[in-house]
Amino acid sequence: MAQKLTVCVLFGGQSSEHEVSRISAVSVIKNLDKEKYDIVMIGITKKGKWLMYQGPVDKIETGEWENGHVARAMISPDGTINGIVKLSVDENTDELTATTAKIDVVFPVLHGLYGEDGTVQGLFELAQIPYVGSGILASSVSMDKIYAKLVFKDAQIPQAQWEVVYKYELDAIEKVVERIESCFEYPCFIKPSNAGSSVGVTKAHNRQELEKGLVLAAQHDRKILVEEFINGREIECSVLGNLNPKASVVGEIIPGREFYDYDAKYNDDTSQLLIPAALPEETANKVKQYAVSAYKALDCAGLSRVDFFVHKETDEVFINEINTMPGFTSISMYPKLWEASGISYPELLDQLIALAMKRE
Ligand SMILES: Nc1ncnc2c1ncn2[C@@H]1O[C@H](COP(=O)(O)OP(=O)(O)O)[C@@H](O)[C@H]1O
Ligand SMILES: [Mg+2]
Structure with a gap:
């Protein structure tokens, strides 16, 4: 049997998507095969503190984990330790002791700024630690909608003016x-x-x-x-891979409000996921093709969810945006689309970790 890998799951973060990240991370931790992986959990507070956590996974979702962290954690950016420096204060003597734990790969289950935008990816590059997902450039360009639009334009993918x-x-x-x-x-x-x-x-x-x-x-x-304004249906496609990325079946979101705003995403449950989307095969194929083109044009790695509008009257396809670390809860579109394409959630995690370990 292959040697066990130590996977560091990073969650939380300083963005407006802190809470979603915690829910995504709980699903990731629960679905990682414990026969194959040892897990190190590091939470990032809203203020940006990195804390190592070893308590029950469910407390990550509720936020209680913050009170139960064991130590400040820091990923060493000098490339020599290649792991975590765990600083613990001895309660009795007030002495600071440092221990290190080797990690093989990081899964930054972080959404939004300071997580999905290349900043944290830069830290792992410096530390020479493999990580799941896109590199610095693809992450930061994908996060900046204006820059991403320039790349989509160059790749001749239709989009809103x-x-x-x-x-x-x-x-x-x-x-x-x-x-x-x-x-x-x-x-x-x-x-x-x-x-x-x-x-x-x-x-x-x-x-x-x-x-x-x-x-x-x-x-x-x-x-x-x-x-x-594009009078469109909200269509999404998951992409997985490094050099030769594959597109999943295509899904649709039916927002319960005028558009897919913050409340429709998180505060009411009237929005629905439809998998596969009820689209003519030709249109679904176009979506998949554009999803892979966008992914390659941005030089993404590992995973991305590419979001589109399909015009309600003409079926024209417009790209809207790309998310390099999409929602990853067990009911999120990204893993659901793969499930419908024949890849279970735990298998998806295996593939993402393998892709991180052999970045071509
Ligand atoms: N040009 C557009 N035409 C129609 N609806 C849009 C347009 N741009 C955004 N929307 C609506 O707003 C939502 C959020 O916009 P989006 O660009 O996806 O931002 P975010 O990165 O916050 O998800 C979309 O899912 C869609 O419902
Ligand atoms: Mg969006």
Whole structure:
């Protein structure tokens, strides 16, 4: 039997998706085959502290894990330790002792900023520790919607028309509004370039809402994206692999609200997942083909979920965005799509770890 690997599961993080990450991580930890892997759990608090945790997995989901952490944990960026430095204070003597634990691979189950955006990936590169998912460049470009759009354009993947607005331009907001109105009809979409979970995303039906939306988006990023409205169904496709990535069957989300906003994602259960999506085969194939093209164009690795709009009347396919560390709970679209394609959740984890260990 092959030697056991030590997998470090990183969860939490400083982004608005901290809670989702904890739920994703619990599913990952529960589904990792304990015959094959030893697991080291490290949580990152909302304030950015890295804490090693050894308690019950369910307390990760509730947030109670923070009180039960055993030590500050730090992944050494000098490349020599290749593991975790565990600093523990002896309660009696106040002495600080350091122990190290070797880890073979990190699974950063982190969504959003400081987790999915290349920053944490940079740390693992420095430390020369293999990790699941895309590298620095693909992670950061995918996180920045404006940059990702430039790559999709170059790869000739259809997408909504867009305009870029910088936060400083809002000092003369009437000029911005004039420019946007000369480009698009209402409704239009406004989003921070770097964000996720629909935080800061609004649909503007008139000038007043456009102004409000711009101001809101500017609270989250200095770069704002304004997009033409696509009257589309929300279609998603999972991609898995390094050099020769494969696309899963295609799924659909039916949002329970006007659009797939933060509340529709996390606060009400009226949104539905439909797997496979009821699409003509030709359209589903186009989605899969564009998903793989986008993945390759961005130089992704390991996994990504690629999100599309399929026009409700014409069936035209538009790419919306790519997520390099998509939601990974047992009911999330990414693993569900693979399940429907014949790869179970535990098998998917095996493949992701194998892909991390042999990055070509
Ligand atoms: N151009 C658009 N046309 C129609 N709906 C849109 C458009 N852009 C975004 N949306 C809606 O807003 C949601 C969130 O936008 P998205 O770009 O996916 O941001 P996030 O990264 O926060 O998920 C989408 O799932 C969709 O419901
Ligand atoms: Mg989205």
